[in-house]
Amino acid sequence: MAYELYYWPEIQGRGEFVRLALEEAGADYVDVARLPARQGGGTAAMMQLMEPDASGRFSFAPPFLKDGDVLIGQTANILLYLGGRLGLAPRDEAGRLWTHQLQLTIADLVVEAHDTHHPISVNLFYDDQKKEAKKRAKEFIDSRIPKFLDYFEQVHAANPRRSGFMVGAKLTYVDLSMFQIIEGLRYAFPRAMQRLEPEYPRLVELHDHARERPNIAAYLASARRLPFSEEGIFRHYPELEH
Amino acid sequence: MAYELYYWPEIQGRGEFVRLALEEAGADYVDVARLPARQGGGTAAMMQLMEPDASGRFSFAPPFLKDGDVLIGQTANILLYLGGRLGLAPRDEAGRLWTHQLQLTIADLVVEAHDTHHPISVNLFYDDQKKEAKKRAKEFIDSRIPKFLDYFEQVHAANPRRSGFMVGAKLTYVDLSMFQIIEGLRYAFPRAMQRLEPEYPRLVELHDHARERPNIAAYLASARRLPFSEEGIFRHYPELEH
Numbered sequence: 001m002a003y004e005l006y007y008w009p010e011i012q013g014r015g016e017f018v019r020l021a022l023e024e025a026g027a028d029y030v031d032v033a034r035l036p037a038r039q040g041g042g043t044a045a046m047m048q049l050m051e052p053d054a055s056g057r058f059s060f061a062p063p064f065l066k067d068g069d070v071l072i073g074q075t076a077n078i079l080l081y082l083g084g085r086l087g088l089a090p091r092d093e094a095g096r097l098w099t100h101q102l103q104l105t106i107a108d109l110v111v112e113a114h115d116t117h118h119p120i121s122v123n124l125f126y127d128d129q130k131k132e133a134k135k136r137a138k139e140f141i142d143s144r145i146p147k148f149l150d151y152f153e154q155v156h157a158a159n160p161r162r163s164g165f166m167v168g169a170k171l172t173y174v175d176l177s178m179f180q181i182i183e184g185l186r187y188a189f190p191r192a193m194q195r196l197e198p199e200y201p202r203l204v205e206l207h208d209h210a211r212e213r214p215n216i217a218a219y220l221a222s223a224r225r226l227p228f229s230e231e232g233i234f235r236h237y238p239e240l241e242h
Numbered sequence: 243m244a245y246e247l248y249y250w251p252e253i254q255g256r257g258e259f260v261r262l263a264l265e266e267a268g269a270d271y272v273d274v275a276r277l278p279a280r281q282g283g284g285t286a287a288m289m290q291l292m293e294p295d296a297s298g299r300f301s302f303a304p305p306f307l308k309d310g311d312v313l314i315g316q317t318a319n320i321l322l323y324l325g326g327r328l329g330l331a332p333r334d335e336a337g338r339l340w341t342h343q344l345q346l347t348i349a350d351l352v353v354e355a356h357d358t359h360h361p362i363s364v365n366l367f368y369d370d371q372k373k374e375a376k377k378r379a380k381e382f383i384d385s386r387i388p389k390f391l392d393y394f395e396q397v398h399a400a401n402p403r404r405s406g407f408m409v410g411a412k413l414t415y416v417d418l419s420m421f422q423i424i425e426g427l428r429y430a431f432p433r434a435m436q437r438l439e440p441e442y443p444r445l446v447e448l449h450d451h452a453r454e455r456p457n458i459a460a461y462l463a464s465a466r467r468l469p470f471s472e473e474g475i476f477r478h479y480p481e482l483e484h
Contacts, residue, residue: 052400057340060347060393070336074346077339094312097319098299104316104346105302111353119361120374121381132362132374139363151302158294 003029004066006046011232014075014110015063020176021079023219025086031224076103079173088173099167102155102174106181109148113184114233116140116240126237137240141192145185149200152178156202164209171213178203179210184234191241245271246308248288253474256317256352257305262418263321265461267328273466318345321415330415341409344397344416348423351390355426356475358382358482368479379482383434387427391442394420398444406451413455420445421452426476433483
């Protein structure tokens with residue numbers, strides 16, 4: 001049975017980290033909210049699963065994944081579940097937890113990337129918090145991007161397998177997520193990233209490698225890959241780069 | 243061999259979610275950074291484990307847990323690891339993931355609670371972002387606390403076991419974390435919580451029950467329980483309540 005992914009149909013957002021893993025693995029999946037309502041899709045189908053049912057299990061927010069009877073929310077948790085099944089995570093417990101730990105640190109970075117344009121409230125428009133956004137984006141560019149990317153570059157360099165991947169000898173979902181982080185940061189902060197990237201040769205090489213994997217390349221060239229936009233997590237507002 | 247917990251020695255912070263689980267289970271553990279340096283403790287011992295070693299595994303930030311050769315970072319990931327071992331999580335995979343999902347949603351709330359006093363940058367003093375903090379705290383109180391607590395109250399109510407716990411028939415680490423969330427929100431925003439709490443009878447009852455469990459009561463009465471303070475995640479700045 002196909003995996004059912006539920007996420008906002010018009011943005012990459014957090015759903016993209018799951019899409020990339022499903023696409024790399026060539027998994028059979030349906031991006032439900034992107035289907036027409038007459039095929040059981042649309043945002044309404046998604047919202048319905050955000051209400052408690054007999055199982056008592058429902059998510060605070062998308063994305064979530066349905067696999068038969070199992071419904072799993074929180075991006076990193078979905079990848080934890082899929083990692084073993086799709087061959088995108090180590091098999092041993094310590095390796096699985098280490099991979100998950102890196103994904104949770106990526107999730108922390110994603111929150112901070114989001115908050116550059118929404119530092120006060122998700123309920124206000126960007127224009128109503130632009131002044132604060134400029135301050136927060138400056139801190140993000142000057143201090144937080146380097147802190148996170150320094151860490152991930154060090155993790156890559158310290159991988160005892162020297163495989164060119166973040167964890168162990170083979171590609172994991174964390175490598176795909178790092179690809180997406182580099183893509184997103186380049187979209188949102190192109191000038192800053194041009195300046196910063198020479199410090200992170202391993203991450204840039206990992207990004208380039210991921211982009212060229214056959215299934216990822218095919219996905220990126222397809223209509224399934226949504227474009228970045230000013231509705232998503234990574235937004236390009238030129239005034240936020242100094 | 244005792245678990246070794248590494249966290250900032252002067253605050254509850256994120257480490258507290260792990261401490262509560264270890265204490266409830268009566269686990270043998272050492273809070274390493276709180277030991278004197280001559281006993282191998284102190285912050286220096288913690289910082290040393292934040293550098294890559296031969297394993298290549300190290301954390302972006304505290305807390306992290308050492309269990310023999312295994313080093314695990316990210317609060318929710320530590321609890322995922324400990325949950326089964328301490329008898330504080332369901333045994334089946336779907337139950338473990340559901341418990342973890344709730345913990346990750348608690349982690350999201352914790353980030354937002356932190357950002358009420360640091361909406362612009364962790365590198366600036368609160369006083370240098372107080373104006374923005376007032377705006378963010380207003381949104382947090384009016385919109386975000388209710389959104390998160392509505393969700394957790396619903397989860398509690400929808401638990402098919404009707405056990406009085408968040409998940410399944412027995413206490414899990416998520417119940418202890420909910421206790422800490424209620425404690426922290428009461429400390430930071432006492433007037434707001436007084437107003438809001440009648441909407442969340444199940445969570446308040448869960449909090450009261452957790453506080454009275456023998457091991458938790460003994461812990462809270464001990465010197466091991468650090469006080470809340472304006473160095474932690476939950477901070478009481480009266481001007482942030484409107």
